[in-house]
Amino acid sequence: MxxxxxxxxxxxxxxxxxxxxxxxxxxxxxxxxxxxxxSFAFWSPGGSYEFAGLEHYTEMFVYDDVFRTSFVNTxxxxxxxxxxxxxxxxxxxxxxxxxxxxxVYRTIVFLSYPMMPVAVGIxxxxxxxxxxxxxxxxxxxxxxxxxxxAFLNSTALALxxxxxxxxWQILGFFMIILLTGLQSIPQSxxxxxxxxxxxxxxxxxxxxxxxxxxxxFLCFVIGVISSFTSFDLVYVMTxxxxxxxxxxxxxxxxxxxxxxxxxxxxGALTVVMFTLFLSITLILNRFxxxxxxxxxxxx
Amino acid sequence: MQRVPRWSIHLALVVICFFMLIPFYWVLKTSVAGENIFxxxxxxxxxxxxxxxFIDVWYDxxxxxxxxxxxxxxxxxxxxxxxxxxxxxxxxxxxxxxxKAILFVLLSCMMIPFQATIIPAYLITAxxxxxxxxxxxxxxxxxHIICILVFKANFEAVPKSLVEAARIxxxxxxxxxxxxxxxxxxxxxxxxxxxxFVWTWNHFLxxxxxxxxxxxxTLPLGLSYFLSYFEDTTGALYAFCVMVLAxxxxxxxxxxxxxxxxxxxxxxxx
Numbered sequence: 001m002x003x004x005x006x007x008x009x010x011x012x013x014x015x016x017x018x019x020x021x022x023x024x025x026x027x028x029x030x031x032x033x034x035x036x037x038x039s040f041a042f043w044s045p046g047g048s049y050e051f052a053g054l055e056h057y058t059e060m061f062v063y064d065d066v067f068r069t070s071f072v073n074t075x076x077x078x079x080x081x082x083x084x085x086x087x088x089x090x091x092x093x094x095x096x097x098x099x100x101x102x103x104v105y106r107t108i109v110f111l112s113y114p115m116m117p118v119a120v121g122i123x124x125x126x127x128x129x130x131x132x133x134x135x136x137x138x139x140x141x142x143x144x145x146x147x148x149x150a151f152l153n154s155t156a157l158a159l160x161x162x163x164x165x166x167x168w169q170i171l172g173f174f175m176i177i178l179l180t181g182l183q184s185i186p187q188s189x190x191x192x193x194x195x196x197x198x199x200x201x202x203x204x205x206x207x208x209x210x211x212x213x214x215x216x217f218l219c220f221v222i223g224v225i226s227s228f229t230s231f232d233l234v235y236v237m238t239x240x241x242x243x244x245x246x247x248x249x250x251x252x253x254x255x256x257x258x259x260x261x262x263x264x265x266x267g268a269l270t271v272v273m274f275t276l277f278l279s280i281t282l283i284l285n286r287f288x289x290x291x292x293x294x295x296x297x298x299x
Numbered sequence: 300m301q302r303v304p305r306w307s308i309h310l311a312l313v314v315i316c317f318f319m320l321i322p323f324y325w326v327l328k329t330s331v332a333g334e335n336i337f338x339x340x341x342x343x344x345x346x347x348x349x350x351x352x353f354i355d356v357w358y359d360x361x362x363x364x365x366x367x368x369x370x371x372x373x374x375x376x377x378x379x380x381x382x383x384x385x386x387x388x389x390x391x392x393x394x395x396x397x398x399k400a401i402l403f404v405l406l407s408c409m410m411i412p413f414q415a416t417i418i419p420a421y422l423i424t425a426x427x428x429x430x431x432x433x434x435x436x437x438x439x440x441x442x443h444i445i446c447i448l449v450f451k452a453n454f455e456a457v458p459k460s461l462v463e464a465a466r467i468x469x470x471x472x473x474x475x476x477x478x479x480x481x482x483x484x485x486x487x488x489x490x491x492x493x494x495x496f497v498w499t500w501n502h503f504l505x506x507x508x509x510x511x512x513x514x515x516x517t518l519p520l521g522l523s524y525f526l527s528y529f530e531d532t533t534g535a536l537y538a539f540c541v542m543v544l545a546x547x548x549x550x551x552x553x554x555x556x557x558x559x560x561x562x563x564x565x566x567x568x569x
Contacts, residue, residue, distance in 0.1 A: 009395060012472055016390035017401065019383040020442040027439040028408045031419035038418065091315055097308050107552075108316045110559060111323075114547055116501040118519040119540040122526060123326045126537065132341045134325055141340075168319070176563050229414050232503045236523060250414050257418050258508060266418055274415040281410065 032274070038267025045261060056268035067269065070240075070247040074227055074273075077163055077248065078280075081223025084167035085216060088174030095175070096182045106179070110172035117169065121236030124165045128152050128237075152238050155245040162237055162246050166230055174219045181215030182208070217288030221281060228277050249273040323544075330538040352538035359535065362542065364514060365521035369500060372436045372517060377495040379441035384491055385484075387442070388450025389476050409444045414504065421508050431512040440499055446491045453487035454480050486560065493554075493561030500547065518543050 039057070042050040060067050091109055095102045112120070127134050128151040136148040151161040185208065193203040231250045234240060240247040240255065253273065257266035329336055333347035356362050391402065413420075420439055429435030457480055465475050481488070503519040510516055516524065522539055529536060551558050 009393065013390045013393055013395045016386040020387035020447060021401075021404075023383070023438070023442045024405070024408045024444070026423060027416060027420055028411045030423065031416035032411055034419035034422070035415070091312075094308050094312050094315075097303075097305075099305055099308055101309075105312045105316060106559075107555060109319050111548070111551065112319055114497045114501075114551060114558070114562065115544055116503075116519055116522075116547065118501075118503050118522050119543050120322070122522065122536065122540055123322045126329065127322060127325060132337055132339050134321070134341060137339075137341055168322070172319070173562070176559055180563065225412065229412055231414065232501075232519070235503075235507075236526065253414075254417070254504070254508075258421075263418055263422075270415050270418060274411070277412065277415070278410060 035267045035270045035274070038264045039271045040268075041264055043264045045263065052264070056265050057272075059265070060268060060272065066244050066247060066252060069244045070249045070252040071272075071276075073159055073245075073247055074249045074276075076159060077166070077227035077230065078224050080160075080163050080167070081220060081227065084171055084223065085174055085178075085219045087167075088171050088219065089178050089212075089216075091171070092175045092178035092182055096179060106175070109175050112169050113172040115169070117230075117232035118236050120165065120169055121233045124168075125152065125237050128161055153242055155242055158238055158242060158245045162230075162234055165233055165237070166226060169233075170223070170226055173222065177219055177222075178212065178215050181212045185211045214288055217284060221284050221288075224277070224280055224284070228273065249276075326537050326540050326544075329534055330541045332534055336534050352534040353542065355533070355535040356539045356542060360521065360525060360539075361513070362521070362539070365516055365518050368433070368515060369517045371433050373496055373499045375433060375437040376440050376499045377492055379437070380443060380446060380491050380495045381488065383442040384446040384450050385476060385481065385487075387447045388454055388487075389480060391447070391451045392454045405444050405447065413439065417504065417508060420505075424509055430509050431515045433515075435509050436506055436515075436517070437499075439505060440495070440502070443491075443494060443498075446487075446494055449490050450484065450487045453484040457483050486557075489554070489557040490561040493558050496550065497547070497562065 037049075040052055040054075042052045042055075095105050095109070128136075130136060130148050130150040130153070133148075133151075135151070136145075139145045140148065149157065151157050189207050189211075190203055193207060198206065227248070228250060230248060231254065234246050234248055234251050235254075238246040240251045249269065250273070253266050253269045256262050256269060328343075328345050330352050331348040331350065332342075332345045332352075333349050334342055334345070391398070416439075424430060424435045424438070427435070429438065461479055462475060465479055470478070501519060502517075503523065506517045506520045507523070510520060513524075522543055525536060525539055
């Protein structure tokens with residue numbers, strides 16, 4: 001009797017879990033292993049697999065300049081995220097104050113986050129336009145610059161320009177995460193600190209920042225993810241150009257696989273990208289006390 | 300924060316909001332501009348606004364078809380997500396052998412970004428004969444691990460006594476989920492819908508890879524093709540952007556609270 005009950009329970013659980021697990025098996029686990037296999041093979045669509053050893057990896061690390069550029073660009077993208085987090089923290093502190101209309105402010109700052117990146121990229125490309133773009137117009141009218149700047153066609157400025165858009169879009173998300181963190185800090189701590197004679201600056205650095213650490217790390221992890229996944233913005237705004245100045249690992253992988261049909265090499269690139277991503281997230285996870293890695297990377 | 304005068308907080312926030320909103324204003328302005336959009340200096344407000352660019356979009360490209368494709372894919376993804384995630388979430392509230400292993404697998408899968416799977420995912424989809432199909436577009440997204448965990452947490456908050464009572468009365472398991480658990484899990488359902496909607500509606504890379512047939516293009520794909528054919532030479536491009544963003548803005552403003560909670564609960568509570 002007991003046995004039958006347990007068997008039925010197992011069957012039920014298995015039945016309920018199967019669809020979801022199947023999806024993850026087919027679209028997460030199998031691809032991961034397949035990439036690994038591709039990275040050690042010579043293979044093109046329709047052909048057969050031949051063992052390649054470390055050939056692709058040697059090519060990548062020794063000869064491939066574009067790989068190096070896209071690798072560095074991805075790291076630059078990632079390293080600029082703390083700037084967005086600082087701004088978001090500032091905004092979060094502001095909208096956490098007891099002021100009228102704070103919900104309206106929150107809504108407006110968050111609004112850009114769920115918008116379609118392809119459309120966002122097109123809009124910003126228009127703002128950056130060399131001849132009639134709003135940004136050049138304002139800078140020229142204010143006398144900051146004399147001649148218009150071709151933001152997205154300049155090898156020096158293209159990457160920062162794209163990163164600014166990425167920050168603009170993700171700022172509201174960071175703000176909400178930090179706001180949630182701020183609201184979970186007990187008010188009594190601030191009262192106690194005030195009684196002990198601590199000023200606002202002191203209580204910010206002694207109470208707010210330390211207690212906000214998990215939220216700050218979570219933001220950074222999300223920033224890291226976005227540096228590995230910001231395909232849409234780059235593709236629409238610059239296509240990785242000029243001269244690969246905005247090439248990220250993900251755009252390079254896409255081009256290699258679906259532009260050049262070099263699936264095997266693109267597989268090796270993916271393995272490197274994934275390894276880098278995983279190491280960074282795991283290190284961050286260590287630092288933050290284990291909570292920060294729990295973010296779905298599918299965005 | 301107390302010593303800072305209120306007006307300065309308002310001032311700072313108004314400036315920030317200005318920067319957050321100006322791109323939206325600018326695209327809206329361009330999309331209804333009556334003047335030459337390449338005239339310098341650009342006019343800050345549209346002169347004799349007209350809706351012609353929107354009409355262009357409607358007639359020059361199969362906008363309705365793109366819209367329909369997006370809606371169909373999003374619908375499939377939302378429905379399957381609700382079903383699969385609720386099922387898996389419920390299973391994970393039970394005790395069974397190997398539960399820890401399953402949770403470990405799920406949490407590990409969360410560390411695999413979709414972007415790191417595109418090449419094999421494409422090859423698998425091709426092998427299944429699902430290139431250029433709605434199902435092919437939807438399949439990789441029909442279950443999200445975060446949403447499973449949100450369901451699990453929500454189900455665990457349902458009083459055990461309620462479930463026990465139903466079980467003693469001989470109510471079958473699927474009915475317990477459907478009649479007792481789900482009605483008590485509205486926040487989790489909202490999270491699932493918002494998540495699925497935003498991700499699938501905006502998703503560009505996957506359709507770009509597996510769709511080559513113009514009739515099957517979703518909105519982001521249609522928008523990027525429009526960009527590559529016409530570049531930025533016509534105001535219709537910006538009208539197209541507005542038409543694509545409008546549904547998200549609309550849904551966002553309608554169910555703001557659920558929206559923000561939905562998008563953040565996954566990452567902060569998951």
